[in-house]
Amino acid sequence: MTTPQLARYIDLHILQDLPASCLNRGEYNEPKTLMIGNAQRAAISSQCLKRADRDDLESLLAEPAARTRQLPPRLAQALREAGFPEDLARFAATQIPRSATSEGLATDPDADDRTLAMLYVPADTIIDDLAALCARHRTALEKGMAKEATSTAKTPAAHLPTDEVVNLLCQRTASISLFGRFLAGLADAHVDGAVQMAWAFTTHTSDPQPDFFVAREDWAEPGEAASAHLDTAYLSAGVFYRYASVNLTELTRNLDGDNRRALGLLAAFTDVFITALPQAKKNSTAPHTLPDTVHYVVRDRRPVSYASAFHQPVKAERHGGYLAPSRSALSRHAGIITQMIGARHRIAHGHVTHAPDPLQHLGDHHTSYDTLIDALTTAAAAPATTPRTYTAA
Numbered sequence: 198m199t200t201p202q203l204a205r206y207i208d209l210h211i212l213q214d215l216p217a218s219c220l221n222r223g224e225y226n227e228p229k230t231l232m233i234g235n236a237q238r239a240a241i242s243s244q245c246l247k248r249a250d251r252d253d254l255e256s257l258l259a260e261p262a263a264r265t266r267q268l269p270p271r272l273a274q275a276l277r278e279a280g281f282p283e284d285l286a287r288f289a290a291t292q293i294p295r296s297a298t299s300e301g302l303a304t305d306p307d308a309d310d311r312t313l314a315m316l317y318v319p320a321d322t323i324i325d326d327l328a329a330l331c332a333r334h335r336t337a338l339e340k341g342m343a344k345e346a347t348s349t350a351k352t353p354a355a356h357l358p359t360d361e362v363v364n365l366l367c368q369r370t371a372s373i374s375l376f377g378r379f380l381a382g383l384a385d386a387h388v389d390g391a392v393q394m395a396w397a398f399t400t401h402t403s404d405p406q407p408d409f410f411v412a413r414e415d416w417a418e419p420g421e422a423a424s425a426h427l428d429t430a431y432l433s434a435g436v437f438y439r440y441a442s443v444n445l446t447e448l449t450r451n452l453d454g455d456n457r458r459a460l461g462l463l464a465a466f467t468d469v470f471i472t473a474l475p476q477a478k479k480n481s482t483a484p485h486t487l488p489d490t491v492h493y494v495v496r497d498r499r500p501v502s503y504a505s506a507f508h509q510p511v512k513a514e515r516h517g518g519y520l521a522p523s524r525s526a527l528s529r530h531a532g533i534i535t536q537m538i539g540a541r542h543r544i545a546h547g548h549v550t551h552a553p554d555p556l557q558h559l560g561d562h563h564t565s566y567d568t569l570i571d572a573l574t575t576a577a578a579a580p581a582t583t584p585r586t587y588t589a590a
Contacts, residue, residue, distance in 0.1 A: 203497040203542070204445075205497055205581065206495075206499065207445060207463060208496060210487045211438075212488065213437050213521075215433075215484050217434045219435070219478045221245040221475055223455045225406050228431055231396065231398050233577075234508040240397065241437065241475065254370050257465060257468070261320040261321055263292040263323075264315050264316070268293065268294075268311075268312060268318070269304060270309035271289035275327075276290065281422075285335075288345075289340060292326055295353060296380050300352075302314060319369075319373075325526045330362070343391055366384050371462055375393055376450040377389055377391070377392075391444045392443055394440075394441040394442075395439075397440075398507070399433075403433055405433055406432050406434070407493070409428075409429045411427050426570060432482065435519065438504065441470055471488055490548060490556070492548040492559045493569065494543060495543070495573065496583055497544065497582045501538075528558045531559055542582050544582065544586065545576035547561035547572055549564070
């Protein structure tokens with residue numbers, strides 16, 4: 198009987214104090230909020246956090262990817278620069294979505310043939326690769342364009358080899374392997390994401406704070422008011438709980454079984470998850486703090502969030518401050534989780550903190566982010582735990 202493989206998860210928990218800022222705005226241009234435990238919290242959406250992490254990761258690895266609808270117009274421009282006539286360049290560019298599937302990917306002819314669905318592709322290479330494909334099949338494209346000029350068919354034919362187009366659109370980068378990709382109509386391009394990310398929220402109640410401001414007119418005429426613009430912005434501040442989980446088993450599968458590369462990518466993601474922040478309003482708020490506490494748990498079978506540690510909002514200390522009570526709540530909840538489910542599927546856990554003493558229930562105490570990342574990746578490579586067996590009565 199074959200022993201089933203348990204998925205390996207790396208849970209990352211962060212407490213971070215953020216000063217007055219507006220990292221993620223809602224439709225009314227105010228900081229996003231959530232109601233948790235019947236109390237309002239400042240919040241940052243998982244999409245916003247994931248974008249910041251993706252941008253930082255791609256910069257760190259010098260391996261950019263692009264989520265875009267602009268592939269056909271970008272390709273048409275590249276073909277024009279390569280010497281294709283205007284009409285042939287545009288026709289060839291439209292052939293990429295048309296040849297990708299039997300029915301073609303939908304485009305908008307009134308917007309330079311942009312695809313209606315967003316593609317997620319390697320940014321550095323995809324245009325050059327597609328341009329080279331069109332150049333190799335230029336004769337077929339010229340014949341196809343001439344034929345379609347006189348055709349009455351409602352559905353235009355495809356004039357590029359589908360398998361070659363699909364192979365190029367299905368190329369992956371590190372961030373695609375981590376965060377996944379979905380493209381309706383092109384199942385071959387689908388990649389299951391290995392990163393699961395939660396909304397960040399304050400561990401305590403937090404209301405948006407109004408900031409009334411005036412923009413001064415430096416060249417005001419004598420007798421004129423010097424205020425050229427008056428408005429009110431809203432800011433939030435507090436101690437945020439951030440959580441993400443990496444499915445190392447899925448990530449390794451996305452990398453065709455390359456376990457060494459998967460561990461390296463896990464380390465890089467952990468680095469950016471610790472240090473990256475959304476950049477909204479950075480010039481007027483500069484909220485460039487680092488996490489107060491970083492805690493990791495390497496588990497088999499399933500991830501475990503500690504968000505419930507803050508279902509009841511923490512209260513500030515007597516002399517002010519939410520950091521110490523937030524650390525205590527996180528540590529206490531980790532202890533409860535261990536008591537409930539035991540350590541059977543826990544491979545390792547550890548933490549870094551600004552607290553004067555190591556925190557109970559959070560495992561090994563590390564002195565820096567680097568040593569934490571090294572310990573985390575070493576533990577992630579450890580053999581799987583033995584699944585518990587159940588027998589019928």
